[in-house]
Amino acid sequence: MKVLSDKMREWRHHLHSNPELSSNEFETAAFIAKELRAMGIEVAEGIGGTGVVGTLKCGDSPRVIGLRAEMDAIPVTEQTDCEFRSLNDGAMHACGHDGHMAALLGAAAMLSENRDFNGTVRFIFQPDEETGHGAMNMLNDGFLERFPVDEIYGFHNMPLLPEGLVATRNGGIMASEDNFTITIKGEGGHAAQPHKAKDPLVTASEIILGIQSIVSRNIDPTASSVISLTEIFSDGAHNVIPSTVIIKGDTRSTDPLSQKKVEKRMREICQSICAMNESDCDFEFTYEFIPTVNDPEYVRYLVAAAEKIVGPENVDPNTPAPLTSEDFGRFLKAIPGCFFFIGTGKSPDEPSLHNPKYRFNDNILETAADIFVQLVRDRLK
Numbered sequence: 001m002k003v004l005s006d007k008m009r010e011w012r013h014h015l016h017s018n019p020e021l022s023s024n025e026f027e028t029a030a031f032i033a034k035e036l037r038a039m040g041i042e043v044a045e046g047i048g049g050t051g052v053v054g055t056l057k058c059g060d061s062p063r064v065i066g067l068r069a070e071m072d073a074i075p076v077t078e079q080t081d082c083e084f085r086s087l088n089d090g091a092m093h094a095c096g097h098d099g100h101m102a103a104l105l106g107a108a109a110m111l112s113e114n115r116d117f118n119g120t121v122r123f124i125f126q127p128d129e130e131t132g133h134g135a136m137n138m139l140n141d142g143f144l145e146r147f148p149v150d151e152i153y154g155f156h157n158m159p160l161l162p163e164g165l166v167a168t169r170n171g172g173i174m175a176s177e178d179n180f181t182i183t184i185k186g187e188g189g190h191a192a193q194p195h196k197a198k199d200p201l202v203t204a205s206e207i208i209l210g211i212q213s214i215v216s217r218n219i220d221p222t223a224s225s226v227i228s229l230t231e232i233f234s235d236g237a238h239n240v241i242p243s244t245v246i247i248k249g250d251t252r253s254t255d256p257l258s259q260k261k262v263e264k265r266m267r268e269i270c271q272s273i274c275a276m277n278e279s280d281c282d283f284e285f286t287y288e289f290i291p292t293v294n295d296p297e298y299v300r301y302l303v304a305a306a307e308k309i310v311g312p313e314n315v316d317p318n319t320p321a322p323l324t325s326e327d328f329g330r331f332l333k334a335i336p337g338c339f340f341f342i343g344t345g346k347s348p349d350e351p352s353l354h355n356p357k358y359r360f361n362d363n364i365l366e367t368a369a370d371i372f373v374q375l376v377r378d379r380l381k
Contacts, residue, residue: 004106008054008365011035012102013084016360019073019091020097022128025050028071028101032125035105039284041110041123044147048138052125053147056111058380059118063070065379066122066152067107067372068227068331069100070129095353096157096344099360099368101125111376119380120145126327132177132289136328144334151298152337153375154328155368157360159352161222161343164367166306167319168340170299174292175224178263179250182207182270183282188236188243200245201234203277207247210269218265225253225262226323252323254291292329298338305374308339310367324353342368 020028028049033043036054044053050071078085078092086092093099108123128134161167184204189197208229219225229249236242251266253259263285274281299317306315319341328339344361351357 004109004369005366007109008102008106008369009362011105012098012360012362012365015082015098016093016103017087019086019088019093020071021075021091022072022131022134023049025071025127026307027124029127032071032101036108036123037196037240039109041108041112047133047143048127048141050127051134051138053143054108054123055147056108056121056123057119058115061119061380063119063380064122064148064150065119065376066124066335066337067375068124068126068148068152068154069104070097070134070327071101071125071127072097072130072134074130074354076354076356077109080359082359092356093360094355095359097129099157099362099365100155103365104147104372106365107372110369110373117376117380121376121380122149124152124324132291132325132327133268135327139330139334149335151379152335153298153302153329153339153372154331155340155342155371156326157343157344157364158341159350159358161341162345163309163343163361163363165314165316165343166310166340166367166371167316167343168294168299168302168338169317169319169321170294170296172224172291172293173319173321173339174326174329175252175254175289175321175323176256176259176287176291176329177250177289178259179251179286179288180266181246181284182247184245184247184274185278185280185282186243186245189241191239191241194241195239198278199241199346200279201242202244203235203274204247207270208271210273211266214262214265214269218261219258223253223255223258224321224323225251225258227251227262227266227332252325254321254323255293256291259291289325289327290329290333292326292339293332294338295332295336298336301375301379302338302340306371307376308374309370
């Protein structure tokens, strides 16, 4: 196991040094495919763009389990002094996808060497996760028709959790992300003559305050949602009342019902306030990430496998759901399964995900690979 642990670190450091942004994971995909083929695993490339799917069959069972990792980096310039820091300016594995890939390669290596299961394993290396398009692109490219999967699992490292803690939950474990643009068209005029204008800034202010009541008064208190208004623009000046104001932002929810409710109430509030102020309203709401929703049955399987690896005391089956988003939700909408976290935190002060000083904790590589392998052994007996 020590040899494989070293190999996973080697893979991770190579991938970290050579990050590629969403939809451009060409060298990453080629590296993954090469390593899988060296293990004797059947490989398909170019799925949904640069996606790679490795298939390993053993025995005669028709059952198929899918294990997934993401391949893309984010547009951040690394600010660490590690010896294997990014060689590509403006790109960095600041979310830990390099570690996720290395762990999945480690699981593939163990399963290809021992082959102590009965069925088929799909090793799914997904592109374009950070934009929320990769899983859907793979599905739209005939992924399930070409590579049927009965159940699927994925994980994310989590610096906010203690190192080695495995955490998951039934139902929504990560949130949707939806973007909105509110365009208010009033009537501009001289700042000294507001009575001759229909001031869209006043209308915008009422909308901003009205939207703040949605989560507290329209969403079930046991659910999780947040609405953030993050940008505001106008065509006014110091002495000019603007004609147009644009508000932008995003919303997040951990369940589809709350997601739909937020959109409905935002649209109603914007249109009603604009009508009251004799202004026109254009409300645009786009779905970027759907919620990542775990199936309780498969949560039980994950928890059982994790307890065998790290012990029951290091497994949290009811972790709070963060309002960050994850493209794995697209897979879980099409295939039953479970998403989980593995804690990497050593100190509460260390840089977290998407920070240019973030450092993946290599100590969890073996834990992640072992959990993947245990899931296969448990589910493909």
